[in-house]
Amino acid sequence: MAGKQQRKTQKITDVLGMDFGTTSTKLVRLRKTAGKLSLVDADVMPSFDLESLPKDTRISVPKKLNAPYAAASFTSKESHVRFMFISNKLTDQKSIRQRVGKSIGLGREFRVGFSMVEKGKDDVDHKVLTAAIPESHVQSLRGLMPHHHPSLLSLEISGLSALNSFSHTPAVQEAEGIVCYLEAGAASLFISFFLNGTLKLVRKFDHGSLYIQQRIQDVLNINEDDALTVLFEDASPIMDQGIETINAMVQELSISCKFVERNESSHISTIYASGGLSYSPYWAYIIEEVMGAQVQVWNPFEENGIKNYPKGVRGVESMFSPAIGAALSVM
Numbered sequence: 001m002a003g004k005q006q007r008k009t010q011k012i013t014d015v016l017g018m019d020f021g022t023t024s025t026k027l028v029r030l031r032k033t034a035g036k037l038s039l040v041d042a043d044v045m046p047s048f049d050l051e052s053l054p055k056d057t058r059i060s061v062p063k064k065l066n067a068p069y070a071a072a073s074f075t076s077k078e079s080h081v082r083f084m085f086i087s088n089k090l091t092d093q094k095s096i097r098q099r100v101g102k103s104i105g106l107g108r109e110f111r112v113g114f115s116m117v118e119k120g121k122d123d124v125d126h127k128v129l130t131a132a133i134p135e136s137h138v139q140s141l142r143g144l145m146p147h148h149h150p151s152l153l154s155l156e157i158s159g160l161s162a163l164n165s166f167s168h169t170p171a172v173q174e175a176e177g178i179v180c181y182l183e184a185g186a187a188s189l190f191i192s193f194f195l196n197g198t199l200k201l202v203r204k205f206d207h208g209s210l211y212i213q214q215r216i217q218d219v220l221n222i223n224e225d226d227a228l229t230v231l232f233e234d235a236s237p238i239m240d241q242g243i244e245t246i247n248a249m250v251q252e253l254s255i256s257c258k259f260v261e262r263n264e265s266s267h268i269s270t271i272y273a274s275g276g277l278s279y280s281p282y283w284a285y286i287i288e289e290v291m292g293a294q295v296q297v298w299n300p301f302e303e304n305g306i307k308n309y310p311k312g313v314r315g316v317e318s319m320f321s322p323a324i325g326a327a328l329s330v331m
Contacts, residue, residue, distance in 0.1 A: 070145065073325065082130050110135060
């Protein structure tokens with residue numbers, strides 16, 4: 001109990017952010033001094049299959065990354081993300097959490113959390129962003145951590161964790177019109193929309209780079225390496241033939257865009273993207289066609305005031321967004 005009380009009052013300034021992705025694990029150690037962030041170190045490790053982890057598997061954190069505290073994010077097809085309206089008569093955290101749990105209706109095998117997006121007043125309900133992850137995955141990730149150091153304080157879904165690297169920055173808070181942010185990894189795609197600095201919608205799709213790669217393989221009848229070349233280097237085999245490989249995803253994205261633009265009586269002005277797919281010219285072209293704005297690759301380091309980082313990170317900065325967001329969530 002004393003440890004919990006200490007963490008409530010102690011300002012956390014040194015954190016290891018960990019993102020357990022589908023194809024790799026990204027690690028960043030952030031330190032805050034006099035209100036400014038700095039990167040101590042960053043690294044990439046192999047991925048961990050949470051469904052079939054060998055017993056007593058522990059992650060070995062490199063010495064330079066071994067901060068006192070850790071915050072983690074992870075990718076899971078079984079996770080759920082929803083916007084929800086809750087009666088404004090519920091005012092305390094416990095009662096809101098109970099109502100969220102009942103509304104999601106997933107049972108005790110899921111861990112449920114929420115964040116207040118817009119507090120309701122008068123006849124307007126609270127608008128909350130809810131998330132649910134399998135309890136088994138929570139236990140697997142806790143079991144991965146070293147026994148004593150660092151101490152794990154937070155666990156989030158990667159797509160939502162990435163928002164922590166984005167939502168508070170000038171790119172959102174000072175923008176005119178609707179700002180769209182896409183966290184597009186190997187297994188999942190998260191799309192979010194902001195207007196006047198306020199989150200308006202978040203949706204999750206299980207259509208990441210692995211899905212698109214497989215669709216390209218099937219449509220063009222080519223092997224994995226050639227499909228990766230089409231996705232990340234030369235899309236002419238698809239573009240020249242006018243083949244649509246991701247029609248289902250495009251339709252869902254289009255519906256989300258039109259919904260937000262109609263509800264907010266505004267238009268999408270800027271699009272930022274992070275994750276592996278943010279480096280795909282083919283994917284960026286599709287997104288730009290759907291949304292009518294140019295895709296910019298999100299740099300979570302520079303946009304959060306971190307100018308110095310390892311050469312190995314340069315060129316793939318956006319892929320560290322969930323790990324940075326995880327660390328920022330507890331700082």
